[in-house]
Amino acid sequence: MSPKDIALAYTPSVVHLFTDTGSGTGFVIDAAAGLVMTNAHVVSGAGVLKAGLSSGEQVSAKTLGTAPCEDLAVVQLNEVPETLVEVTLGDSEELVSQDTVTAIGYPTAFGDSRTQDAVTTSGAVQSPNLSAAPDSSLPNYSSLIQHDATINPGNSGGPLFNDEGQVVGINTLGNTLANGRIVQGQYYSISVDRAEQFIDRLTAGESMSDIGLTGFAFSEADISGVYSDGSQVQREILDKGYDGLFVDSVTSGSPADDASIFVNDLILSANGVETNSFAELCDVLASASSGETVNLTGMYLQDTGTKKVGDLWEAEVELQ
Incomplete structure (x- = not known):
């Protein structure tokens, strides 16, 4: 699938998440139950959680389970529209350098963020599996995909697709500055193989290593x-x-x-x-x-x- 094909097919799977302190992105892993995967840092400390859908609807949501030390969370929509489309999870272990990947999300932009459309970017895998300790406010990530499909604040928690239209990563962070020098084109997604180790427990309402x-x-x-x-x-x-x-x-x-x-x-x-x-x-x-x-x-x-x-x-x- 081309990036355009993926955008047409899976934009309805991508959810814009709003809290009382900011916003991020998530993606539907179970359309019937209204379950959405995202980053834990998107929903951390949220007193209010709402989800904006590609149809223009906005519904309330609740956090089911969080694993902040993995930066993963599952939320559930309180109302489940029929327009939801769930993604298919792929195998991030099969990725190799220069594979094409596509990110969909809701990055910060001019205008009213609550009415913006999803943004699609594409690029190539740079490194299919690495670990990183990027910042004192974040956990150590044991399995990241480094790529150059542009993501920005607001993309956090959104899906990274391979060229078969399968989700292989959860977009999480970018590296923009190192030793006082500007860094360009380095973006990171938690590998779906790592995330799948926690999804069942999160969807069951369990939180791990979480004191809030x-x-x-x-x-x-x-x-x-x-x-x-x-x-x-x-x-x-x-x-x-x-x-x-x-x-x-x-x-x-x-x-x-x-x-x-x-x-x-x-x-x-x-x-x-x-x-x-x-x-x-x-x-x-x-x-x-x-x-x-x-x-x-x-x-x-x-x-x-x-x-x-x-x-x-x-x-x-x-x-x-």
Whole structure:
């Protein structure tokens, strides 16, 4: 199939996902049940979740299961239109360099994002299987497809098709800057072979290694807009040898929320292991069993009624 053939056949399979904090893309893996695959970071911390369809309809949706340390999630449409078309999952192991691939999604663009049409891009596989640790806010990815079919913010969670019209990857991120130099044409998709190891559990409503928060390295955070003296506070804490995971989202009703962990908190360790990135937190969570308690230590970054900046706190969260 040509990229044009794939766009005509499978645009009805691609869903525009909206949350109260941003938007992304997903694709239908079960049309009858209204099940949609996407990235976990698209729906993380969402208080509201809606899906825009190629027909122009917009329906509410709910997250069934998340695996944030794999950056995968399955959501379900609360209303299932008859116009949905489900994709066929392919075999990403069969990909080789220079195979043609096609991405469909809803990247950020001028105009009202809620009324935009799906965008199709095509390119070639550069590397069919590699691992990467791209950013302190993201997990370590064990199986990625590197390609040059352009994707941008908003494409996250969308499908990457092979030339047979089968989904071989979940579009996730791009590499745009390395060592201060601009990088062009490097885009990455989670291999469908990796994703298939989790789909059944996610569609059954199970979440894995999930305590309901995301964050990134405190040393990379700009907290000047969060606190009036944020930059000074940050310098003083870093000068004392502390770093940690600066929390940027907490899902309502999650174990982290139940443990009174808040956005802009600073987590220093999990089960006694220093936690300076989301991937390091994932390493601890992946070693724990469902229902097990994970002990977190952190630091207050602003004064409260009884606590001062720099005071430590402890919390226990039950792993889902």
